[in-house]
Amino acid sequence: xxxxxxxxxxxxxxxxxxxxxxxxxxxxxxxxxxxxxxxxxxxxxxxxxxxxxxxxxxxxxxxxxxxxxxxxxxxxxxxxxxxxxxxxxxxxxxxxxxxxxxxxxxxxxxxxxxxxxxxxxxxxxxxxxxxxxxxxxxxxxxxxxxxxxxxxxxxxxxxxxxxxxxxxxxxxxxxxxxxxxxxxxxxxxxxxxxxxxxxxxxxxxxxxxxxxxxxxxxxxxxxxxxxxxxxxxxxxxxxxxxxxxxxxx
Amino acid sequence: xxxxxxxxxxxxxxxxxxxxxxxxxxxxxxxxxxxxxxxxxxxxxxxxxxxxxxxxxxxxxxxxxxxxxxxxxxxxxxxxxxxxxxxxxxxxxxxxxxxxxxxxxxxxxxxxxxxxxxxxxxxxxxxxxxxxxxxxxxxxxxxxxxxxxxxxxxxxxxxxxxxxxxxxxxxxxxxxxxxxxxxxxxxxxxxxxxxxxxxxxxxxxxxxxxxxxxxxxxxxxxxxxxxxxxxxxxxxxxxxxxxxxxxxxxxxxxxxxxxxxxxxxxxxxxxxxxxxxx
Amino acid sequence: xxxxxxxxxxxxxxxxxxxxxxxxxxxxxxxxxxxxxxxxxxxxxxxxxxxxxxxxxxxxxxxxxxxxxxxxxxxxxxxxxxxxxxxxxxxxxxxxxxxxxxxxxxxxxxxxxxxxxxxxxxxxxxxxxxxxxxxxxxxxxxxxxxxxxxxxxxxxxxxxxxxxxxxxxxxxxxxxxxxxxxxxxxxxxxxxxxxxxxxxxxxxxxxxxxxxxxxxxxxxxxxxxxxxxxxxxxxxxxxxxxxxxxxxxxxxxxxxxxxxxxxxxxxxxxxxxxxxxxxxxxxxxxxxxxxx
Numbered sequence: 167x168x169x170x171x172x173x174x175x176x177x178x179x180x181x182x183x184x185x186x187x188x189x190x191x192x193x194x195x196x197x198x199x200x201x202x203x204x205x206x207x208x209x210x211x212x213x214x215x216x217x218x219x220x221x222x223x224x225x226x227x228x229x230x231x232x233x234x235x236x237x238x239x240x241x242x243x244x245x246x247x248x249x250x251x252x253x254x255x256x257x258x259x260x261x262x263x264x265x266x267x268x269x270x271x272x273x274x275x276x277x278x279x280x281x282x283x284x285x286x287x288x289x290x291x292x293x294x295x296x297x298x299x300x301x302x303x304x305x306x307x308x309x310x311x312x313x314x315x316x317x318x319x320x321x322x323x324x325x326x327x328x329x330x331x332x333x334x335x336x337x338x339x340x341x342x343x344x345x346x347x348x349x350x351x352x353x354x355x356x357x358x359x360x361x362x363x364x365x366x367x368x369x370x371x372x373x374x375x376x377x378x379x380x381x382x383x384x385x386x387x388x389x390x391x392x393x394x395x396x397x398x399x400x401x402x403x404x405x406x407x408x409x410x411x412x413x414x415x
Numbered sequence: 416x417x418x419x420x421x422x423x424x425x426x427x428x429x430x431x432x433x434x435x436x437x438x439x440x441x442x443x444x445x446x447x448x449x450x451x452x453x454x455x456x457x458x459x460x461x462x463x464x465x466x467x468x469x470x471x472x473x474x475x476x477x478x479x480x481x482x483x484x485x486x487x488x489x490x491x492x493x494x495x496x497x498x499x500x501x502x503x504x505x506x507x508x509x510x511x512x513x514x515x516x517x518x519x520x521x522x523x524x525x526x527x528x529x530x531x532x533x534x535x536x537x538x539x540x541x542x543x544x545x546x547x548x549x550x551x552x553x554x555x556x557x558x559x560x561x562x563x564x565x566x567x568x569x570x571x572x573x574x575x576x577x578x579x580x581x582x583x584x585x586x587x588x589x590x591x592x593x594x595x596x597x598x599x600x601x602x603x604x605x606x607x608x609x610x611x612x613x614x615x616x617x618x619x620x621x622x623x624x625x626x627x628x629x630x631x632x633x634x635x636x637x638x639x640x641x642x643x644x645x646x647x648x649x650x651x652x653x654x655x656x657x658x659x660x661x662x663x664x665x666x667x668x669x670x671x672x673x674x675x676x677x678x679x680x681x682x683x684x685x686x687x688x689x690x691x692x693x
Numbered sequence: 694x695x696x697x698x699x700x701x702x703x704x705x706x707x708x709x710x711x712x713x714x715x716x717x718x719x720x721x722x723x724x725x726x727x728x729x730x731x732x733x734x735x736x737x738x739x740x741x742x743x744x745x746x747x748x749x750x751x752x753x754x755x756x757x758x759x760x761x762x763x764x765x766x767x768x769x770x771x772x773x774x775x776x777x778x779x780x781x782x783x784x785x786x787x788x789x790x791x792x793x794x795x796x797x798x799x800x801x802x803x804x805x806x807x808x809x810x811x812x813x814x815x816x817x818x819x820x821x822x823x824x825x826x827x828x829x830x831x832x833x834x835x836x837x838x839x840x841x842x843x844x845x846x847x848x849x850x851x852x853x854x855x856x857x858x859x860x861x862x863x864x865x866x867x868x869x870x871x872x873x874x875x876x877x878x879x880x881x882x883x884x885x886x887x888x889x890x891x892x893x894x895x896x897x898x899x900x901x902x903x904x905x906x907x908x909x910x911x912x913x914x915x916x917x918x919x920x921x922x923x924x925x926x927x928x929x930x931x932x933x934x935x936x937x938x939x940x941x942x943x944x945x946x947x948x949x950x951x952x953x954x955x956x957x958x959x960x961x962x963x964x965x966x967x968x969x970x971x972x973x974x975x976x977x978x979x980x981x982x983x984x985x
């Protein structure tokens with residue numbers, strides 16, 4: 167299994183953009199961020215001291231609907247905890263995040279967005295980074311499916327996700343705190359604890375909290391932790407942009 | 416300096432990277448913030464503050480000014496910062512102010528009708544919608560929804576300092592990234608004999624040399640990612656030269672060209688546009 | 694807002710002055726197209742179009758549905774286009790602007806109403822089930838000439854797309870999965886494309902494939918839709934200052950050349966993609982006919 171493929175700034179017009187492809191689920195997301203911009207007609211925001219965050223999810227081959235509006239709310243809440251909306255130039259302005267699903271199986275009407283959530287969150291985070299929107303920290307996320315035999319499948323394919331008894335999407339901040347937890351299906355506390363440990367290991371590598379050595383070991387073999395993938399993508403971009411400065415030094 | 420340190424939001428700035436002269440207070444620049452630990456563990460060192468990054472970028476320290484800041488991604492929206500020179504476009508005017516656009520889809524900035532060199536109530540410039548001004552950001556206001564204020568004159572001396580501030584007529588505007596704008600700013604304000612030019616740009620020197628015979632050109636770089644170019648001194652190739660300069664600048668910005676490729680590009684475009692160069 | 698910021702007087706004047714000297718900002722000739730590249734993704738009917746700095750993604754999808762009551766023999770074909778803040782910071786998410794309405798209308802007229810896709814071939818069982826073909830156009834970067842770029846994207850997507858095979862057995866419709874039976878290409882009757890021109894200086898200067906700044910500085914636009922055979926299927930000049938009738942006559946000839954040129958580029962890209970798939974052992978998938 168290969169890790170995700172990500173790149174920064176694929177677009178010209180948007181203030182910041184990112185493309186993200188998750189190899190195991192086949193999803194391919196293109197994201198753009200425009201910030202800080204004026205949002206006409208929305209000046210009386212609930213919190214005038216902060217920036218208004220808008221998230222728009224555009225499905226690839228169908229008109230948008232309730233499912234999209236719901237997941238937009240989930241993404242907005244998670245990102246709202248990271249974006250520093252009081253920094254200079256941001257209060258009363260908008261941070262407009264647009265995420266288009268440009269590849270992979272599309273979510274049917276009424277279908278679950280959970281399998282796509284980590285890819286959407288990563289794309290949004292990378293696009294925010296490329297637009298230099300002030301953030302308190304970054305995030306990493308993953309989705310796990312638990313099948314009927316209790317086996318945990320990392321980033322399940324569409325077929326696996328459908329067959330699973332429960333699905334869990336978890337996101338962590340770059341400091342390892344749990345940022346988002348969305349689950350569906352039937353499961354018990356014990357299952358969730360195992361899922362949590364595994365997800366933390368996927369996002370942050372070997373977890374010191376984990377007493378179960380096996381889990382951490384398999385993840386290390388699997389691939390590099392997701393947090394590192396995001397970091398490398400951003401560092402590569404900064405490196406190439408400042409090549410003139412770094413080479414001269 | 417060793418290899419540059421690239422930080423992501425949330426990363427702490429390691430103390431060994433900070434300027435060590437502790438007498439003067441440390442100046443915090445763009446992209447950094449100070450966090451105090453809410454519960455200092457008893458018995459720990461008194462320094463319970465940490466510096467963390469809020470934007471991704473290269474950590475840059477200035478030992479002389481005892482300052483530290485983050486050089487962030489070059490392709491982003493411009494946010495007005497005091498003392499920056501910008502290229503603003505008049506949108507409409509009111510009794511005392513011209514309302515100017517610095518970046519599209521952002522709130523207008525105010526430019527006082529008397530903030531021009533030698534302007535009085537009777538001699539103030541009559542600017543209309545779509546006119547361009549080269550101005551300095553005077554202040555950005557405080558609090559949410561504050562408006563930035565611009566000036567085309569140094570309030571202390573009453574002169575347009577540095578030269579060139581004020582209404583720009585003719586010429587053409589090209590859009591570039593904000594990172595390229597600040598590099599061009601550095602490159603155009605100081606000339607060097609270095610092989611690699613200033614800030615990795617040789618394009619202005621190269622164009623200057625080649626277009627000297629044709630009458631040279633004027634350039635005004637705005638930190639808001641706009642550059643104004645005028646070749647009206649040139650007798651017959653004014654339009655072509657302007658287009659050639661614009662194409663060179665935008666191509667170098669897009670493809671992040673190194674000095675050798677910049678020279679090649681200038682030669683190629685001038686030949687393509689059939690401009691006689693010296 | 695949904696409106697790009699106005700150009701400054703300097704930009705407007707310069708673009709016009711330069712055109713009077715037959716110079717364009719990117720060094721093109723008046724009748725020259727920006728570099729056009731098409732790339733196809735793994736999925737059928739997923740195409741990326743890059744025209745200068747304008748770029749977009751088209752995805753074609755098929756679904757079984759019930760035909761409209763008044764046309765029981767026809768399948769359904771829709772082109773969906775929504776301008777999001779991704780293409781330009783000036784566009785608002787979820788709000789339809791004038792540009793969106795205009796471009797959608799032209800696409801409908803050039804491709805749908807000229808019957809480029811034979812909708813009768815989409816019928817599976819009269820009055821009961823048919824294919825619904827949907828073309829989603831995602832604008833990712835806007836730098837002028839959305840109409841032509843979208844047209845190219847939709848036409849290339851339709852030619853690249855393969856729908857699942859379906860048969861009627863004992864009054865039952867059976868749809869085969871993509872791995873069960875070789876999917877079928879769509880029945881394309883002709884390949885219409887649009888070519889947009891913008892006029893300046895009281896209609897004296899006409900340029901092809903305008904960039905965003907040129908569009909903003911122009912006085913009027915003329916759109917001609919035609920196919921390789923030279924059949925004109927669309928002609929419009931909606932607003933702006935008058936244009937001399939001769940412009941339509943002379944520019945129709947130019948448009949024909951461009952349509953041939955662009956269709957050539959599309960064909961080449963399709964063939965290159967086919968060759969790539971054949972190499973990957975997917976030769977069967979691209980073969981047109983099924984054993985029935």
